[in-house]
Amino acid sequence: SSELTQDPAVSVALGQTVRITCQGDSLRSYYASWYQQKPGQAPVLVIYGKNNRPSGIPDRFSGSSSGNTASLTITGAQAEDEADYYCNSRDSSGNHLRVFGGGTKLTVL
Amino acid sequence: QVQLVQSGAEVKKPGASVKVSCKASGYTFTSYGISWVRQAPGQGLEWMGWISAYNGNTNYAQKLQGRVTMTTDTSTSTAYMELRSLRSDDTAVYYCARDTQRYLGYCSGGSCYADYWGQGTLVTVSS
Numbered sequence: 001s002s003e004l005t006q007d008p009a010v011s012v013a014l015g016q017t018v019r020i021t022c023q024g025d026s027l028r029s030y031y032a033s034w035y036q037q038k039p040g041q042a043p044v045l046v047i048y049g050k051n052n053r054p055s056g057i058p059d060r061f062s063g064s065s066s067g068n069t070a071s072l073t074i075t076g077a078q079a080e081d082e083a084d085y086y087c088n089s090r091d092s093s094g095n096h097l098r099v100f101g102g103g104t105k106l107t108v109l
Numbered sequence: 110q111v112q113l114v115q116s117g118a119e120v121k122k123p124g125a126s127v128k129v130s131c132k133a134s135g136y137t138f139t140s141y142g143i144s145w146v147r148q149a150p151g152q153g154l155e156w157m158g159w160i161s162a163y164n165g166n167t168n169y170a171q172k173l174q175g176r177v178t179m180t181t182d183t184s185t186s187t188a189y190m191e192l193r194s195l196r197s198d199d200t201a202v203y204y205c206a207r208d209t210q211r212y213l214g215y216c217s218g219g220s221c222y223a224d225y226w227g228q229g230t231l232v233t234v235s236s
Contacts, residue, residue, distance in 0.1 A: 030221075031220045033221075033222035042204055043204070043226055045222060086153065097168060103153040
C-alpha cells in the first residue's frame with residue numbers, strides 16, 4: 001500500500017480545468033513532485049517544489065498544497081494531457097525515503 | 110543536454126541477479142544523486158532507492174533491503190542497480206533518474222525530485 005493516496009481515475013472535458021489530488025501525512029512537511037506518464041514512455045516531471053515547472057512544461061500545469069493534500073491543476077486541459085499522473089514525496093518515516101502515489105489516469109473527453 | 114542512457118533488456122531465471130546500468134551525460138555527475146524506480150506491467154511507479162553520486166551514500170526502499178545494491182562509477186558517470194534473488198514479481202521496467210538530492214538530506218533548491226529519466230530497461234524474470 002502507498003502512503004500517498006490518489007484517485008485512480010479522473011476525467012475532464014476538453015478545455016476545462018481539472019484538479020488531481022494526492023493525500024498523505026508527509027505532505028504536511030514536504031512538497032510533492034508530479035510526473036506525467038504516457039503509454040510506453042518514461043515519466044516526465046511536470047511540477048516540483050512549491051509550484052515550479054521545468055522548462056518546456058506548459059503553464060496550464062500548476063501545483064499547490066494545503067495540509068496533507070497536494071494538488072496538480074491543469075487549466076484548459078488538452079487532448080495531449082491524457083496520461084497517468086503520479087505524485088512523489090518523502091514518506092513519513094523520517095528516513096528520507098520516497099514514495100509514489102498510486103497514480104491517476106486522466107481522460108480528456 | 111542532460112541524458113541518461115540505460116542498458117538493454119534482460120531475461121533472467123528466478124533466483125538469478127540482474128545489473129542495470131545508467132550512463133549520464135550533459136551535467137556534472139557528482140552534483141546530483143540517482144534514483145531508481147520500477148514499474149511492473151500495468152502497475153504504478155515504485156521508488157526503489159537512491160544513491161549519491163557525490164559520496165556514494167545510499168537509501169533503499171525497505172521492501173528491497175538486502176536484495177538491492179546501487180553503485181556509481183564517477184570515472185564514467187555511470188550508475189548501476191543490482192537486484193538479487195529475482196522473483197517473477199520483479200518483472201518490470203526499471204528506470205534511473207537524476208535526483209536533486211545530492212547527499213542524504215540535502216536537495217538542490219530545498220525540494221527533492223527526479224528531473225531527468227532514462228528510457229527504461231525491461232527485466233523479465235521467467236523460468
